[in-house]
Amino acid sequence: MASFFTKSVVASLLVAAGTSQAAPGTVLAPGYDIVFPSSKTSRNPLPYSVANSPYFPGPNVNGVKNEVPDRCTVQQAAYVVRHGSRFPDTGSYNSWVALKDKIQIALNGSDFEACDTLSFIKDWTPVLTNSSLQIAQESMTGWKEASDLGYQLRARYPGFYEDGNPFYVWANQYASPINKSRVVQTAQAFLHGYLYEFVDTYGTVVSVNSTGSVNAIGNSLGPSDSCPKFGATSSGGNNVTDFDATWTPKALKRINKLVRGNLTFTESDILFFPYLCGYESQITGRLSDWCGVFTEDELRHYAYSQDLHYYYNVGPGSDGPARNLFLPFLESLITLLSEGPGQTGIAADGSHFDIPRLIMSFLNDNQIAEMTSAMGIFDNEKPLPLNRVPENRLYNVAHFITMRGTVAFETMNCQVGSGHRSGNETYVRILFNDAVYPVANCQKGPGKSCLLSDYLALIKKKSQAAGNWNTYCNVTQPGHPEKVAGASFFKDLSLDFLTFVKP
Template identity: 70%
Template sequence: MATFAAVAALLGVASAGPVLAPVNDIVFPATAHSSNPLIYSGGNTPYYTGPNVNGISNEVPSQCTVQQAAYVVRHGSRFPDSGSYGSWVALEEKIQAAVNGKGFKARDELSFIADWKTVLTNTTLQMSQESMTGRKEAVDLGYTLRARYPDFYEDGHPFYVWANQYANPISTSRVVQTAQAFLQGYMYEFADTYGKVVSVNSTGSVNAIGNSLGPSDACPLYVNNAYNNVTNWDATWMPAAIKRINALVSGNLTFTETDLTFFPYLCAYESQITGRLSDWCNVFTQDELTKYAYSQDLSYWYGVGPGSSDPTKLLFLPFLESFLDLLAQGPGQNGTDVDGSPFTVPKLIMAFLNDNQIAELTAGMDLFQEQTPLPDDRIPSNHLYNVAHFITMRGTVGFEVLNCETTTKKKTTEDTYLRILLNDAVYPLPMCKSGPGSSCLLSDYVTYIKKKNAEAGNFIDYCNVTQAGHPETVAGASFFTDLTQDFLTLVSP
């Protein structure tokens, strides 16, 4: 069988021709209330390509080529965790108690609830795991990136991706499951032979402190607290929504604010679990969906994003410095394999993790530096920090390293630039965007992050790490180049 690269070479135009991958992995149906209710579920939203909010084409600038890329990716769509599922069951039991009581009636958007049951069929097997939509999202990402960067990999060579272990045993980690599915899409029938997931256990060793894909796990002073901001905002709109929705039912059933917060949640989860749009997606009006989505923005902004307290928004700085240093060295760098032999770091570096880590990473990057703090009494017009644009299920932070030719009257030069894509939409770095396509000179951003990391201080100090044997200085992201470390495990697709 001819390899992908060989076919591309024979066709000649494969690299330049239109990519066959669809823009989105699934369709996003409308309801009577909303043209697209699924995109208002914040971090629970299934993956979709982000809108071009900055007005910058995501096509590679004409004078540039992509010489290397890295994608930091949230796990794909999934089944709920046990805590959330318990709330689903409680809601079902509450509704059924009313259905079996006197005078129950549900009208209009809620007419379905008399027969509603939670959609999980085998909780022992399904709980917290990647769903069928999540698997499709990951496989499709593999297909998309293989087609997008056809020269980055050739069949028959080893290929590593990295994943935050997150759960024990490793086989139950939805993050690792997403990485495995990505390999199936990227390498198809050759994945089992040549593909490997490097599972990074953030608490597996003192060597993983400040040197993992989940640095908060080793930071005793880490906090996530956005409750006041979310509570303040919900107080401005929830009472009216509760009144409207309770008017649709009679009998011994009164929905509370807690109940209502699960309606858009159920919309997203039931839809991606079953592959069919949930009836819950038609309960909230468009105005209510918009306000619920802003609650999600506030939760991430103040909990784990740019508005969070220290040290939360500092946690990924060691990672960023180490990772950007690796990109600055250029493609083809050598690393140390598990057995001590050399391996070549892929031209496409893939790292899979969780939603909070995406928020912490982008906060450390200063990507939303120009966003004023989000108010909790109104929705600001055109606010850039919209979590449904980048912290969706299988949300992506893409780093494209561009080799660009620039010409002046005196000379033509080639320089290396970096551009950032969130769910495939270009987001310029506010402090550095004068390059082609609003990119940043890579060396300038490396310098910026080094300075920011130095000013933040030592991870060990600002996290108050006291664990015996901890390193004096954390390594950040050494796991990309040294697979011999004791907190890493290789997993087959």
């Protein structure tokens, strides 16, 4: 894992420095938004922060290059993006303060000493400088990640948009008031990168309130918010606890040997260290001292613990409705892509608007986990084991649920066959953090893509097997739709749970 990350960082730095050769037409946007440095104990610690890591391009775990296949052109694309790097929520920040207080008590006592990779804690303090302002908001790294993505996609798909036209992106409202939503803030930053000088005039964030109306039930970027059974289902917690019991006692013993005096770290304390590594680094723009506390092997186990958390709580191994929540969304989105570019929708005033060829939506980490569970990527994978870290596992959260993690659907028009048997077909390929992830049971197209019509049929089959969304979510709210719409907001801006936000 670290070897790949190290090589990738070196390669990206060479590109950034202009030392590599490239053909005319090569996209200038670098894959990495920031540098990923080494620490005293790890060649590349930040990715081990998993969902708390800044964005980085995913490794090619499926052996498929992410260049557009020969004889194919990308016609449309839809990106589902997690919000960018951010400041901690109130609960997490309270844990920072509690850890600082615990260390301070020891400092005030006698015979306190911290050595080696923990020697810094004598002077450590939480890095938030104005917590009442900063809590839960986008950080400077998050803003850079999102605006960089705007630049990257504008360069990647040069024919998708022309300056001077309205451009919409969609964001899960998530917080109230809207301007406090880090998801909306990410969408705004993206627009600045995509539209640059013209963003104020032509860019609009469509904020989707998942609880704003009965019409939003099963028809939003946060469908779990209107699914009562999701909130009543608990799964996965014991799996993480059982796995942590296989490695944390040894790590705890080693780390506590680095301090002397009235300070003894608990298991909960040390499991917070990699979290601090990721958060402090992206908040300050400098590698945190906490990134050098865990050994490489401990980081590897910590990262897998996070995989288990997502996999069994809101991922493919979860109980309850989580795995099915995004099926209506996927069916609606893939249907829209199947209709091809050049479609129009209903504007807020009842007139018409041009649906972008690049459909951008922004949401949260759990929603990424829920959606990817339903996409057919992991259908043939065995359940994640609880007693060891499996090598080469496909379900690796650090590869697609990083901060500003991306799931992309590209529809490609491809020339297939030869001679009198040649013709054009439309395929879809899926990328997680810019790495190709073939659909498990549909990958016979160019670059292991899936025929778009076949993929739509696959999603519809999954949806039919899951049953009625209202039934498996136990929706009883008066006036709820008999069949949820999934993602009608991409085509209808007049819906009563949408708000328009300027960048």
